[in-house]
Amino acid sequence: MLGLWGSIATLLLVMAGSAWAQQPPGPAPGSQEAGWWLPYAASDYSDRIDDLYKGIFIITGAMFFLTEGLLVAFCILYRRRPGVKPHYTHGSNAAELTWTLIPALMLLGIAVWQIPTWNYIKKPDWDAMAAAKDTTVVDTLGQQFKWNFRYPGTKEKFKADNAEYDINNLSNLRVPFGNTCLLNLRSADVIHSLFIPHMRVKQDTVPGLRQRLWFKPNRIQLVNLKKPPTDTGKKTPKGEPYLQQDFEWVYEPKDFEKGGRHFDKKIAVSSVSKYSLKNGVLAPLNPAMKHRMLHQGVVSDGKTWDECDWAIGIFEIACAELCGLGHYTMRAFLTVEPQAAFDYWLKDEAVNSSEPDKVWNYWRDVPKKVAEVPEPPKKS
């Protein structure tokens, strides 16, 4: 009897939940404010993960109200009252069968439902993906306490013995909009975990093993520099006000091409080393610094910050696995930028490349013995 009422109540709750689930989840698109839900999703498979989360939320929410509701109801209905004797029973096999089979089916349902998403994320055809034209391959190395991102530079492939062609971009991952980003992950010292919350990306980097990871950003944030930021009313740990800049989301790479909505905008596309993202506001580190600007599909250098009307928003990258006392400082940035800006940057870096970080030289070929570890090359 209990099982029957339970399943009816569950069904009703699931239906109510699905109606509610049609609503967009959590914070309004683009809000960087802490909401009651997952942060804004901005990659190819992030919506699939969020849908699973939502579905499990509905099912477990229904079970929560059912079980806790019964618990409270029983506490009220069957409180001790004079003259009322407790019912004598040792149980019922029918009831046991009901509340074994229904949860079993629900749990198996959840289990089977998520397998395709997991396979989609974790088991792509890696070789085909690496060879595809619209894939950007980035070597990633975690070390205490920073992330190194290495690009193949002007050559097609990473050159094991030709370090000068490779570009190491410390703490700053740049990806062209519309491309798949394939990361080869390694760690130099301890386990780190590359966590890009808005992309729904997390993968431990394990010393001695190579991990692969892919994601495809499907929207970028354009921050309006001309509108003053609004106060969210929240305070940061240091007690400063947490502000919110006005911005909009761009969903299509072609919006930056001729005829697109953002073709005529003057967009700052400088390296993140020239900005800071602090208290919700994107601002140049030094007002005198010259910036790079994308306007009508053309990238030009030497602009002041004030000449730009918009800037490309930054996603933060974190370390999610305890890696030592500086664990919480292992912050990096992901910039998803229009293809033209990315190409310009890559070419520019390749021409003016400085020496790659010495950590890569150790990692190029893991030496067989410690005695064979070469000294880092001296800069000539």
Add this chain to the structure above:
Amino acid sequence: MSDEHGGHEKAGIFRTYVWSTNHKMIGKQFLVTSFVFLFIAGFLVLSLRWQLANPGKPVPVLGRLIFATAEQREKAPKDIADAEKELAAAKDDAAKKKAQENLDNANKRAAGLGAVNDQQFIMLTSMHGSLMIFFVIIPILVGAFGNFLIPLHVGTHDMAFPILNAASYWVFWLACVFAIAGFAVEGGAASAGWTMYSTLSELGGPGQTMWLISLTLVGFSSIMGAVNYLTTILKMRAPGLSMWRLPLTTWAQFITAVLQLLATPVLAGALIMLSCDRLLGTHFFTPGGLMATYVPQPHSGGNVLLWQHVFWFYSHPAVYILVLPAMGMASDLLAVGARKAIFGYKAMVYSITAIAGLGFIVWAHHMFMSGMKPGLGTAFMISTMLIALPSAIKVFNWLGTLWRGSIRFDTPTLNALSFVSMFIIGGLSGIFMAATPVDIFIHDTYYIVAHFHYVVFGGSLFAVFGAVFFWFPKMFGRMMNPMLGKLHWFLSFVFFNLTFFPMHIIGAGGHMRRVQIGDYDWLAPFHSWNVFITHSAIVLGFSQILFVFNFFWSMYKGKPAEANPWQSNTLEWSIPSPAPEHNYHVIPEVYNGPYEYGVAGDKEYLPQTEKSAGPPAAH
């Protein structure tokens, strides 16, 4: 306490309170030792929460003493005085500016003296977890209640191996010494998380080694206890007491002992391997080519994930060691409180067994993000979904037990009801992280922290509060104060939820565990939640003083207890309170199952030692 020896020859103080082989005294020793560690580990986490809410501000009262060295304390006022002198002596503007800067810095250092620094922060997270699991919850549930209750519940004089039992406590005590000594070594106690993932644990300081020694000893203690419990339950049951007439508390202890006996040796092996890595230069868990801060490390050939596999092969069953005995005790408290037999007694036993069995094949769900093969992830996801099933069955059976009962809301029942309601939340949130794609996002966030605190604090610790209150008369011959008990329950229940429920919210927002917000911009808005959680945690922590006060005050001043104050059926209530030194003057004969409440006839309950007048009971 002293009058429990009755007519027997009195043992000396040393043999009674220190090197005692009496299971009840050993149980009490475990109980009090764990309480001490509950407060130490609680202090650690409150300091950590303080740092999260007030970054860089000294921890009140004890901070300067504990988180600053004597050298720093002496140096701070001297630095300020020096800087002031320099400022007074400065002649030109440049020198003045420099001196002012020095003075500001010295003042800043002095103001921040006693704040938790980065190294201490990760040490606090690591040691809070380690101590709470290995020195509080397991010893209370298994050491204290296992020891105290098993011989009473099976109707015998003592454990099968009393000296082994005492050895189990004293090995545990040695482990406590090493755990505390860890804080005194150079670089502080272990700080690689309670999971001690290689290679961070390999590279850390001597505190890491102290942790390993301490945990190896805890493991030995557990194995000794487990052997004892199994033998006692299997071989020393009173006549008529079949396995199917054991109370669920003892059934849970039985299954837990099996888990401990099978899983702890694996932990011991893992710990010894890691110790060899650290002390003897082996390379079980360290691959070649490691380079810590640009210094090549002399290792090769090991496998980092191997540590995670062997560690979780023990530590996942350990998660169930943390909750199964609590489930058993909560079942008993609910049946007594509702005056009703356990609904589906056999289903309860089968589901405990199923949890224990499945507990051995779910360990890698802690490693979904570790870089293990994705196919393995799917396999472990399915086994993890399956293990939710016996837990669900137990919840429904608890509800069935309350259904049409006659519930009496005394302190043990309130705590047992809290156990059930909090365990439901902890169980349901577990389904999110069992779903591998969802785990990609919530892995290593506060969502996980919320989940296991709902199980281990909301579940196990509430059951412990109830159980202490329930069996206190049998331990000390006096009742605990019910008013204080209910006040403590109320404050704990409210502030427990205010502390841990918001962690779901910041976890869903992506707040990683074991981090300070630092410079992360998307985490900054969560700061107000962190402040809220910290304030709730402080009240929660201080509420526990009520419990400890009630415990020690009632030991001497509580109302003297009758033999069966809760009108319970199980064997221990057939003897006087406190239990005499050798429990049963005559070994009792058992006629019934443990849950004959509301039986036909004029009897409201039917103790296991009484012959039923009415129709024969179901079991």
